[in-house]
């Protein structure tokens with residue numbers, strides 16, 4: 001089977017410079033060769049060039065920042081990821097900020113309408129137009145995918161194709177109050193770091209799969225925000241939050257999902273190589289590549 005690497009140099013969903021250079025750093029760390037090493041054919045047609053819409057033409061809509069740019073880029077990512085999935089390839093999207101997941105998951109659901117989404121993140125990224133404080137759209141992709149919150153015409157291309165019962169979170173530890181309310185209101189299953197501590201990662205992954213994929217017969221889209229890991233493990237990211245997943249917990253999730261044989265798409269998001277020193281960047285990029293390898297079948301034995 002072929003992996004299609006989708007490099008998405010994009011930072012419009014948030015304010016920090018640098019996260020758009022995540023893909024190039026992951027590519028230069030050798031992810032393509034590493035995947036070939038473990039037996040994959042790898043298609044990498046270069047990093048997608050997203051022409052920048054000048055801010056002058058993209059004033060905020062309410063609080064939403066860079067709305068037209070974010071929407072346009074996510075829509076093109078949906079086409080790219082959907083195209084690879086339709087061709088029977090496994091798209092691996094390298095971000096770039098997590099607003100891109102509006103596109104990647106839309107693309108996956110276009111080909112695999114019954115896919116479930118496993119969202120690994122310190123954050124829920126489920127803010128609506130009403131609940132967002134910052135207007136940074138990387139904190140909102142899940143609300144668009146679920147079709148909750150008031151509609152924004154510029155995002156009308158996003159089909160509300162994700163059902164709440166097909167979504168599960170692991171790693172949460174930094175939610176806005178509005179997000180906590182929305183998770184409850186929509187009965188969305190979430191395993192925070194409290195549950196990871198309480199049950200251990202093995203049981204948490206099993207419970208997460210039991211919830212969204214009880215018969216282990218549904219395709220899986222794994223959307224991994226590198227900030228789910230503890231900042232000591234992955235420091236170069238825009239919104240680090242203490243008390244995250246260990247190196248092994250992060251890898252266990254990826255290994256266990258590979259073991260299901262159901263993975264159809266992967267996102268590795270929010271690696272920001274501008275954040276701080278070279279050693280932190282090198283460590284974070286290496287962890288990112290390692291997680292991708294684990295999700296695609298690299299085993300310890």
Ligand SMILES: N/C(=N\O)NCCC[NH3+]
Pocket residue numbers: 098121122123124125138139174175176225227238239270
């Ligand atoms: N990294 C982020 N999401 O995953 N930042 C946005 C969260 C703020 N509520």
Ligand SMILES: [Mn+2]
Pocket residue numbers: 004005006045080
């Ligand atoms: Mn491509």
Ligand SMILES: [Mn+2]
Pocket residue numbers: 098121123125138225270
């Ligand atoms: Mn995120």
Ligand SMILES: [Mn+2]
Pocket residue numbers: 121122123225227228239270
């Ligand atoms: Mn996050």
